[in-house]
Each structure stands twice: as C-alpha cells, then as structure tokens.
Amino acid sequence: xxxxxxxxxxxxxxxxxxxxxxxxxxxxxxxxxxxxxxxxxxxxxxxxxxxxxxxxxxxxxxxxxxxxxxxxxxxxxxxxxxxxxxxxxxxxxxxxxxxxxxxxxxxxxxxxxxxxxxxxxxxxxxxxxxx
Amino acid sequence: xxxxxxxxxxxxxxxxxxxxxxxxxxxxxxxxxxxxxxxxxxxxxxxxxxxxxxxxxxxxxxxxxxxxxxxxxxxxxxxxxxxxxxxxxxxxxxxxxxxxxxxxxxxxxxxxxxxxxxxxxxxxxxxxxxxxxxxxxxxxxxxxxxxxxxxxxxxxxxxxxxxxxxxxxxxxxxxxxxxxxxxxxxxxxxxxxxxxxxxxxxxxxxxxxxxxxxxxxxxxxxxxxxxxxxxxxxxxxxxxxxxxxxxxxxxxxxxxxxxxxxxxxxxxxxxxxxxxxxxxxxxxxxxxxxxxxxxxxxx
Numbered sequence: 001x002x003x004x005x006x007x008x009x010x011x012x013x014x015x016x017x018x019x020x021x022x023x024x025x026x027x028x029x030x031x032x033x034x035x036x037x038x039x040x041x042x043x044x045x046x047x048x049x050x051x052x053x054x055x056x057x058x059x060x061x062x063x064x065x066x067x068x069x070x071x072x073x074x075x076x077x078x079x080x081x082x083x084x085x086x087x088x089x090x091x092x093x094x095x096x097x098x099x100x101x102x103x104x105x106x107x108x109x110x111x112x113x114x115x116x117x118x119x120x121x122x123x124x125x126x127x128x129x130x131x
Numbered sequence: 132x133x134x135x136x137x138x139x140x141x142x143x144x145x146x147x148x149x150x151x152x153x154x155x156x157x158x159x160x161x162x163x164x165x166x167x168x169x170x171x172x173x174x175x176x177x178x179x180x181x182x183x184x185x186x187x188x189x190x191x192x193x194x195x196x197x198x199x200x201x202x203x204x205x206x207x208x209x210x211x212x213x214x215x216x217x218x219x220x221x222x223x224x225x226x227x228x229x230x231x232x233x234x235x236x237x238x239x240x241x242x243x244x245x246x247x248x249x250x251x252x253x254x255x256x257x258x259x260x261x262x263x264x265x266x267x268x269x270x271x272x273x274x275x276x277x278x279x280x281x282x283x284x285x286x287x288x289x290x291x292x293x294x295x296x297x298x299x300x301x302x303x304x305x306x307x308x309x310x311x312x313x314x315x316x317x318x319x320x321x322x323x324x325x326x327x328x329x330x331x332x333x334x335x336x337x338x339x340x341x342x343x344x345x346x347x348x349x350x351x352x353x354x355x356x357x358x359x360x361x362x363x364x365x366x367x368x369x370x371x372x373x374x375x376x377x378x379x380x381x382x383x384x385x386x387x388x389x390x391x392x393x394x395x396x397x398x399x400x401x402x403x404x405x406x407x408x409x410x411x412x413x414x415x416x417x418x419x420x421x422x423x424x425x426x427x428x429x430x
Contacts, residue, residue, distance in 0.1 A: 006323050009407040011346040039305035046298045048160055049305035050326040054343065 004045060012047060016055040024064050024075055025085055031077035035065060132157050133178060133278065133310060138187035140173055147173045149334040150187070155327070158308035160300075162325035162342075164315060169331040171314040172211060172282055178312060179208035179280050191278060204233055206278040207271050211286075213263055221251040221266055225273065232274040240273040246295050261287045268296050272303070279303075281313045285320060297324065318410045330414070346407055349416070350391060355379045355402040364398055371416050383408070383416050 002023070004015045023029045038056065042049040056073050059065045063081045067073045101111055133155040140148040148170045155161040165171050176182045177189055180196035180203050188195060191202045215224055229235040244251065247265045249258070255266055264287050271279065279300075285293050303309040315321050321328060322342070329339040338345075349371070354360070355378050365373070369385040379402065384391050392405055408416070 009409055011343050011407060012323060013343045014347065014407075039302065042301040042305045043298060046294055046301060048324065048326055049301055050159060051343070054326075 004047070013051050013055050013058075016047075016052065017058055020055070020059055021064060021085060025082050025089075029075045031075050033075045034071075035073040035075065037072055132192055133312070134188075134190045135174075135178065136188045136190075138174075138177065138184045138189060140170075140177060140182065140184050142173075147334055148177070148184070151331075151334075151336045152187075153329055153336060153339050155310055155312060157310050158304055159327055160304060160311040160313065160325045162313050162315065162321040162328040163331060164318065164321060164328055165331035166316060170334040171331055174331065175208065175280050175282050175312065175314055179203075179206060181208065204231075205276060206280065207232075207274055207276040208280040209267055209271055209282065209284060211282040213267050215255045215263070215266075218254060218256065220254055221249065221269070224255060224266070224270060225251070228270050228274055232276075234275040236273055236275050239275070240269070243269055243272060243299075246299070261289060261292070264288055265292060268299075272299055275307070277307070277309060279309055279311045281311065283314060283316075285315075285317075300324075318414070322410045328410075342410075345413055346410075347388070349383065349385050349408055349413060350388060351406040351408055351412070352382045352384055352391065352395065353379055353402065353404040353406075354382070354395060354400045356398065356400055361398050364395075368394060372419075383412075 002019050004012060004019070006012070008015065010018075020029070020035075029035070035056070036044070038049050038052045041047065041052050056065065056067070060067060060073070063078045064076055065073050066076045098111060135151060135153055138148055138151045139146070151174065163171050163174065173182065177184050178196065180189075180199060183197045190196065191199075191206065194202050196202050196206070216227070219227075225240055229237065247269045249262060249265065249269075255263060258266065268284075285296065288296065300309075300311065304311065313321065313324060325342055327339075327341050328345070329336050331337070360380055365382065368382075368391065370382050371385055372383040374381045388405060392403075395403055
C-alpha cells in the first residue's frame, strides 16, 4: 500500500499518521472505505502491530477515521477535518514561498499581481465552463 | 502480563540485578537495553524461570515463573548461545520440542520450511552460526509461545532473514497477542521493533518508557535570527542542551512539537528546523542529564 522510511528520525507512529492523513486528504482513500486491518498492515510493512494500533487510535481521535467493533476501521466522511488540514498545508507552503520571494527582492505588488493572475485563471476557467 | 517486582540477584560479590521493577503488558514488545554486563541476560534468565531471584517476585499471568511447568510450557527463552543436542538433525530436534511443548504446531513447522530454506534432515552441528540461529527461530515459532524471551536475537542473521523473522514476530503479536521481551545493545534494531523500552545500567533500570512517548516528547531544534537571538527566547522552554554553531543555535528541547514551534515562530527566526531525535541521541542527552557518560552505557 505504501512504504515508510525506517531510517527517518520521525517516529514510525507519526509517519503512519501523516501518510494516512495524506491519503485521506488527497482522496486516495475515499470516505467510508475500509482501512487495511492492523494485522495485515503489520505483515505488509513489517511494523510492530501495537504502533499501528496506536496510529489508528490517534486518527480516530482526530476524526479522520471511525471504527466498527468486529469490522475494522473506515475513512470518516468529515470534510471539515480534511479541509482545515488542507488549508493549513496551503498556508504553510504560501508562507514559505512568499518569504523566499521577499528574500530575493520581490515587491508586495508583484506578489499580489501573481495572486490576481491566479484568481483570473480560475475565474476564466469558470466562465469557460459556463459557455 | 509479565510482572517484575523489586527483583534483586547476587552472584557472590557481584550484585547483578538491583531492585528492578517493571511490567510487560500482554501483546507488547519490550526492548531491554544496556551495555555488556549490565545484567540483561541475568534478568532474562530469571524471567524465563531458569534463575531464581534473591529478592522480589517475577510472575507471568499472576503466577511465579520459577519451576512452574504450566507457565514454562508457554514460554520460550532463546538464549544468546544456542544449544542443540549433539548430532541431531532439525527433524529430531523438532520431535524433541514437540514432546516438551504441548502447543507445538506441526503444520506451522512444515509451512515455515518455505521461509527457512534448510533441509530438515541435515545435522544442525554442520550448519553455520547464522543457519543455526534460523533453526532456533524455526523451532521457537513452531511451539506457538505466548511469551517469547529473546537474548540478542538477530545477531548473526543476514538482512533478508532479519526481515523475515521480524515479520513472523509481528504477525504472532498481531494474531495471538504474543508477549515479547528482547534484549539488545543495538539501538537501531530496537527502535523499529519495540513499543516499550527499558535501559539497564549496572544492574539497575534507569529508564523505562513507551518508545513513542520518549520520541515525541523531545526535539532537536536548529534556529537562527537576524543578529543575536532575543534574550528571552529560551526562557519558557525546557532546554536540555544548547550549543552555538556560528550563527545557528542548536538546542535539545523537551515538549510537544506544536508548542515549541509556536513559541519559536513568535520570534521570527530566519532559519528554523525541528527534528525528532534518534533513540541514540535520546540516550545521550537523557543519560547525560543523569550524570551518566554515554561511553559507559553503549558500546
């Protein structure tokens, strides 16, 4: 399904949570889709099942997944959690890019004009669609 | 559930284990770490019911383990130095194990032939060290143990075999809630194997924690500012260690990632990196704080 970086400094538990969130946010895992069972994932990834269990518990706590006793874990249909995570990621990326832009000497106006161009492109697309 | 309560053990002058207390919940994989001579093997032999402790108690599922046949039938101790009867083949050793361990699973023994590519009619003494270890794991997994005590288990296995053994181990933990205690001096090995760890040093248990908690609660931070860092910058943080490298400040800070990063962002750093620590680094700083020099703990 996916692979983890066992050499990374990041705890496996955190890597698992991030990977799962990413897959939910980008729609690789669809709402109400069943997640692989703990034992299957332990076998596939050769990871301690207790670590996987813990990651699933945390994802459930954060509202990304829900579990049905005896059946397994499923992707939750909570758009808000997914949406706010997306916004957070975008903000972080934009902040980094803007900082870089200022650093190499771009002016605020130039950045704004990029924003406007992006807006026009999206709107243009919409107009085009309605035609 | 394995419970070790205020256990001490002495060999003549040598106090091998000093008042050690911890427990291993069912289905958990516990890593016992420490330098050579720290007392790991002694402690494991007591958990396996081979040595009797001088003081304290060791119980498996509520019953004392020493000389307890009923509990020992469901526990396997895989020692550092393997023992097989002279001139036996794998098949003959398997027959012996089948008579000793009531939960012996003949079907599984045959299924595992796929994993361990060795002829079962071969004499074990003719095999290489690594192959003998494979045989030991093969026999061990075939006894379907509820408790597995492994002393330096993966030494001598190649990378492919390590992965195979780990995989079976994890499956048994997932399927049957097998409880595992593993000793090692190799931190990297333990890091992705265990969920809890304990560190023995000179016979005492100096750290005992859940591995993820240990890792998510301490971070390495690299940060730089325009000019000097503000003087109040580190005031409200639990700083374990700090060092200046040119204009970059390197700190080891205890606390949650979000809190640390929110705090530092307030000071508008021009460079900010937050990393998790490796198990090795955690030991260096945690133990350094307790006045242990790392050279004494790790080899």
